[in-house]
Amino acid sequence: MKLLHTADWHIGKELGGFSLLSEQEAAFKKMLDIAIAEKVDGVIIAGDLYDRAIASTQAVTALERMLKEMNLTHHLPIYAVSGNHDGATRLGAGHEWREQTELFLNTTLAGAFKPVETPEAQIYLLPFIEPTTARVYYQIPEDELAAYQSIEQVMSRIVQDMVATFDPQKQHILVTHYYVTGAGNADYEFTSETNSRVGGLKGITADQFSAFDYVALGHLHLREASPTTTIQYAGSPVKFNTKEAQTEKGVFIVDITSDAVHTTWYPITPTKDLIVLSAPFETLINPEFYQQYARNHANFFSIRIQGVAHTTNARATLVDIYGDVVEVQYDLPALTMVDQVIPEVVADDVSDDDLIATFYQEVTQESLTAAQERVIADTLVQLRQQEEG
Amino acid sequence: MKLLHTADWHIGKELGGFSLLSEQEAAFKKMLDIAIAEKVDGVIIAGDLYDRAIASTQAVTALERMLKEMNLTHHLPIYAVSGNHDGATRLGAGHEWREQTELFLNTTLAGAFKPVETPEAQIYLLPFIEPTTARVYYQIPEDELAAYQSIEQVMSRIVQDMVATFDPQKQHILVTHYYVTGAGNADYEFTSETNSRVGGLKGITADQFSAFDYVALGHLHLREASPTTTIQYAGSPVKFNTKEAQTEKGVFIVDITSDAVHTTWYPITPTKDLIVLSAPFETLINPEFYQQYARNHANFFSIRIQGVAHTTNARATLVDIYGDVVEVQYDLPALTMVDQVIPEVVADDVSDDDLIATFYQEVTQESLTAAQERVIADTLVQLRQQEEG
Incomplete structure (x- = not known):
């Protein structure tokens, strides 16, 4: 049979x-x-x-x-x-x-x-x-x-x-x-x-x-x-x-x-395959990289961004390029908590600005840019003003 | 065919x-x-x-x-x-x-x-x-x-x-x-x-x-x-x-x-019929009345109580007697609003007790009993005490 x-x-x-x-x-x-x-x-x-x-x-x-x-x-x-x-x-x-x-x-x-x-x-x-x-x-x-x-x-x-x-x-x-x-x-x-x-x-x-x-x-x-x-x-x-x-x-x-x-x-070969990409954001948006994949709804894409994406909307940018993006994840070393000790950076004598800068450094392994520092400083000033009524 | x-x-x-x-x-x-x-x-x-x-x-x-x-x-x-x-x-x-x-x-x-x-x-x-x-x-x-x-x-x-x-x-x-x-x-x-x-x-x-x-x-x-x-x-x-x-x-x-x-x-004769009853509560709970109906889950009952049921839980009493009671409604003359003028009983010089008594009279066409008056008076005292903190 x-x-x-x-x-x-x-x-x-x-x-x-x-x-x-x-x-x-x-x-x-x-x-x-x-x-x-x-x-x-x-x-x-x-x-x-x-x-x-x-x-x-x-x-x-x-x-x-x-x-x-x-x-x-x-x-x-x-x-x-x-x-x-x-x-x-x-x-x-x-x-x-x-x-x-x-x-x-x-x-x-x-x-x-x-x-x-x-x-x-x-x-x-x-x-x-x-x-x-x-x-x-x-x-x-x-x-x-x-x-x-x-x-x-x-x-x-x-x-x-x-x-x-x-x-x-x-x-x-x-x-x-x-x-x-x-x-x-x-x-x-x-x-x-x-x-x-x-x-x-x-x-x-x-x-x-x-x-x-x-x-x-x-x-x-x-x-x-x-x-x-x-x-x-x-x-x-x-x-x-x-x-x-x-x-x-x-x-x-x-x-x-x-x-x-x-x-x-x-x-059974997929008609519309599920392709997993893992690369830095700059690579993912580079035509030399993405043109090797059939896009325009020909495939599904699951994307891991290695490191930080220096853009205001990484997902929208990737959808524009790749089409059917089923998920976007960030591959930040500090977010994989295996065998890792959470660093003790909290202390009374650390300013809020420094605390955020240290956290960012820990998570992304990068330093804040001058533009990012300005946004954080402005936000903290606004918060303090609101607190003081 | x-x-x-x-x-x-x-x-x-x-x-x-x-x-x-x-x-x-x-x-x-x-x-x-x-x-x-x-x-x-x-x-x-x-x-x-x-x-x-x-x-x-x-x-x-x-x-x-x-x-x-x-x-x-x-x-x-x-x-x-x-x-x-x-x-x-x-x-x-x-x-x-x-x-x-x-x-x-x-x-x-x-x-x-x-x-x-x-x-x-x-x-x-x-x-x-x-x-x-x-x-x-x-x-x-x-x-x-x-x-x-x-x-x-x-x-x-x-x-x-x-x-x-x-x-x-x-x-x-x-x-x-x-x-x-x-x-x-x-x-x-x-x-x-x-x-x-x-x-x-x-x-x-x-x-x-x-x-x-x-x-x-x-x-x-x-x-x-x-x-x-x-x-x-x-x-x-x-x-x-x-x-x-x-x-x-x-x-x-x-x-x-x-x-x-x-x-x-x-x-097609129902095996378990839907029987609609409409009678004063005293009649509904009278054995001479209810024994004429096959109960004990033999029928469904839809019950309208004519007038006021002087009991704390009319529905439970009726379910005890009739079994599968699918609905209980009250047949109060004042609740059928057709061709009826809503009476003006609200006035500044009417006490809360009198206001409730008048409303009850309007709806039920009956006066409050002494026991009911006591419950209302006690409740109002409690409410006033709560309001005054």
């Missing part, structure tokens, strides 16, 4: 106030082309189809158009679950009708135990759920609650109940949306934009899924976060933040036979 | 803080029984399936269960449109998949011109839209905008474009959701809970729909508001407010042949 594995579409997401919809639609089209060219038997979407529990009407329209094109126009079966960003009930509305054309979208724990049966495989669709949902579903009595506290404990029971329904003649595939650790990602710095509860939900390990031939994960946005070669994150098809700017996005084509699982990575 | 005509389900609606869901589900079951017993060819739901544009997850779950039972379990075709309370995009999500089992749910103007074709009829599904939606859809040039200002003007164009697609061999049915006036409801006091824009949307008249054999309307909640016998409101299946308490709810069974249209009204 040959499947395309993708996840974390986050339709409706914005980046620095810019809609990512056109980029998401471009990535979708490339993904669809890969699925058609590879003649896959279906497409796995492992959660976080939407970016928010209550998706905007624009996001609803966009996702519906994609699902329709993939499933109704191109007749590709879809195997999908809801992730922690999705609103399970709203996303799941009407799923019984979608199943008639093999668009399987499960958003409930109850629906996870009845696999989609294909001639070769059983595909289990387990949405992101909180441990409390499992406690309610299993009607755990009070004296046994201690054994169902963590998601790791809950997952053991869920997998056990899935294994009980295994047809030994078939391959077993799990589609789910969690933070899963294993040998392959032991040293990995995770970058999923999960909510604050992720800490409490940590704990699922790859060995808990050893019964499955392939586990298609969503949640973490980079394939490098995959715990093993058969328990994988496909990552998001689009770059969602600066940390993901240097990474490669794409999809997996997974070929599952009774002998082996072969996975092949297909990169 | 035999159809059940209902409308204005308003799933998710609350009445005085009480969910109406159980009553809505009870009405749904009775409606379904009627449809099955009458062997209808389909069910029309003429808009406002939900009460709000962003329905609660409970409401989504409930409506999905109803649609599933009607369409997937009992294989009844459904012909539905979105109303002004529905969020068209969200309600319409997935409609292409629902159509595979003849659940037709149209939420766009574009979808209104391609009728559902049955062997005998063409069924046009026109959702509630604002005139501006039609102006965009038709791409009206600026110099012609004046002819597309009102919903009446817009409707003429829409109907004309529908008529152009008429198959003369078939019956023509329109399902829509508007305020339509005609001979039958000329003197009618409309009670739909429409938003403030209803004024600007008035103007559609029954004769605009004369090309259709039957027009199944939603929007107004009482069938008595129907403009003609073939351009009808089915009304809501459940009582939504005190004004609707004395009215009969139900559905129409509509039998449309090439010769004639026969409509039959099927009442």
